[in-house]
Amino acid sequence: MTEYVSIEGVARRYGPTTIFQDVWFGIARGEFVCLVGHSGCGKTTILNILAGLEAPDDGAVIVDGQAITGPSLDRAVVFQGHALMPWMTAAGNVAFAISCRHRDWSRAACDAAAREALKRVGLDHAADRKPAELSGGMKQRVGIARALAINPKMLLMDEPFSALDALTRGALQDEVARLVSETEQTGFMITHDVDEAILLADRILLMSNGPEARIAEVVLNTLPKPRTRANLHHMPGYHALRDHILDFLIARSRAFKADAPPADWSARAVPEVSPALSPPPLAAE
Amino acid sequence: MSASVPFWRSAGLSLLILSIFLGAWEIAVMPKAGGGGAALDPEYAALLGQAAAQGGTTPMPGPSAIGKRLLELLADPFYVRGPNDQGIGVQIAYSLLRVGAGFGLAAIVAIPLGFVIGMSPLLNAAFNPFIQVLRPVSPLAWMPLALYSIKDSAISAVFVIFICSIWPMLLNTAFGVASVRREWLNVARTLEAGRWRTAIRVILPAAAPTIVTGMRISIGIAWLVIVAAEMLVGGTGIGYWVWNQWNNLSIADIVIAILMIGLVGLALDRLLGLGARAVAWRE
Incomplete structure (x- = not known):
């Protein structure tokens, strides 16, 4: 596997408190990775470090063989709260991103490309509206269009759908699944939603509770693609996969202690499991 | 009972209040019948004016007299008959010119400086003591210093306007820039927008409403201060004109000046309201 991004021994500390440390994982080109864990384990911080918005207290992020020093157009971020500029129209927000990527493009060229990007997320009719005139789901679509419009090598998403109602969230999840598989977009997403992770991710990183959080386990998602919300729960192995992750979130995320990890655990080689292939026996706890 | 009162109702009530006020005023200043000016030497009266010759004071003019005077003044607002006799329009224009110059200079200094202060917590903390000490100083306290160092009364008045306009704009710009949403700055950073592009395309529009509010406060203060400043420096301007009419005991003109100052102040505020x-x- 050719790793595009490699997170190496990253840590975040606030004074004497270590939120997480010794976090190691890689993301291959074309791979979509989800990070799942409870609040307070530092998920957003890991994403910000990956984006280059924050510097880790320890360790480094290697992209294409080089340690990153700051944010880059190659790693586009879809923010949790859409983060659209309210004084620009939807097209204006996307065009602003495009004009940053293509400094030599004319205003008209940026605008045309912005409208094209909005069309890909089904928002061409709302291009001239201000964010205040858009629904929550539409705003987040614009945020996704803005991220994809700059053709990033990697898409970083920080709980992009958590503020949306269930129906809108489902529609957007399908749409992101489609966009990601169409373009073989490398992606990294933080989520609370187990089904969302199973729908989108090739690999799901399970993080133990903070402080002293670690990546406790890597779950390989072996369910066949394309996956949609409609067919997902009919796939063989889906329930085993889902139960495995839920079990982790409910019990094992708390039980995992970094100073006394399971015998087969090591920070650099976190155990990988494929619950969808070989369902573990019930009552494994 | 708060929001939707129909306009004609509030306007009608306003008119009613105005007419009661003006009516009461008119009645209150009506000349008392039977003022005993019978045994007055007509030559003495011609010399001093009727009222003075009778030993009375200048009567307070009623609204009708003021209205008549207002029409006179507005019939030819822009005449110039020597330095001490110029139309009210000319005086207001002088005042507006001074306010415009002082306010404009203050904006040129305060907005970029506020921008820099707002973007840097270090500069913010470093400038803060100076701003806090200088801001509460009455702008007129600067007048002697300005007259001494500039040696020109007209420019001194502009300087006083400058110094009183600068603080609200400076503080509001710095505050607006400092409180730009972190997530918008992060968007700009992930897009590698660069300092200049971030400042112009993200920070400026984000902070613009706060900046314009500062400008609106500034122009209000500047218009308050110009009257006092012109009373001090003299020569031209609506403030000077008011003081001149006081020396002339033209009470009607003073009332008219008050009305004009109010209306021009309102217009200036509305102008920046449009800007806002x-x-x-x-969101």
Whole structure:
């Protein structure tokens, strides 16, 4: 596997408190990775470090063989709260991103490309509206269009759908699944939603509770693609996969202690499991 | 009972209040019948004026007299008959010119400086003591210093306007820039927008409503201060004109000046109100 991004021994500390440390994982080109864990384990911080918005207290992020020093157009971020500029129209927000990527493009060229990007997320009719005139789901679509419009090598998403109602969230999840598989977009997403992770991710990183959080386990998602919300729960192995992750979130995320990890655990080689292939026996706890 | 009162009702009530006020005023200043000026030497009266010759004071003019005077003044507002006799329009124009110059200079200094202060917590903390000490100083306290160092009364008045306009704009710009949403700055950073592009395309529009509010406060203060400043420096301007009419005991003209100052102040505020609407954004 050719790793595009490699997170190496990253840590975040606030004074004497270590939120997480010794976090190691890689993301291959074309791979979509989800990070799942409870609040307070530092998920957003890991994403910000990956984006280059924050510097880790320890360790480094290697992209294409080089340690990153700051944010880059190659790693586009879809923010949790859409983060659209309210004084620009939807097209204006996307065009602003495009004009940053293509400094030599004319205003008209940026605008045309912005409208094209909005069309890909089904928002061409709302291009001239201000964010205040858009629904929550539409705003987040614009945020996704803005991220994809700059053709990033990697898409970083920080709980992009958590503020949306269930129906809108489902529609957007399908749409992101489609966009990601169409373009073989490398992606990294933080989520609370187990089904969302199973729908989108090739690999799901399970993080133990903070402080002293670690990546406790890597779950390989072996369910066949394309996956949609409609067919997902009919796939063989889906329930085993889902139960495995839920079990982790409910019990094992708390039980995992970094100073006394399971015998087969090591920070650099976190155990990988494929619950969808070989369902573990019930009552494994 | 708050929001939707029909306009004609509030306007009608306003008119009613105005007419009661003016009516009461008119009645209150009506000349008392039977003022005993019978045994007055007509030559003495011609010399001093009727009222003075009778030993009375200048009567307070009623609204009708003021209205008549207002029409006179507005019939030819822009005449110039020597340095001490110029139309009210000319005086207001002088005042507006001074306010415009002082306010404009203050904006040129305060907005970029506020921008820099707002973007840097270090500069913010470093400038803060100076701003806090200088801001509460009455702008007129600067007048002697300005007259001494500039040696020109007209420019000194502009300087006083400059110094009183600068603080609200400076503080509001710095505050607006400092409180730009972190997530918008992060968007700009992930897009590698660069300092200049971030400042112009993100920070400026984000802070614009706060900046314009500062400008609006500034122009209000400047218009308050110009009257006092012109009373001090003299020569031209609506403030000078008021003082001149006081020396002439033209009470009607003073009342008219008050009305004019109010109306021009209102117009200035509305002008910046339009500016505020142009840059407003809503989430």
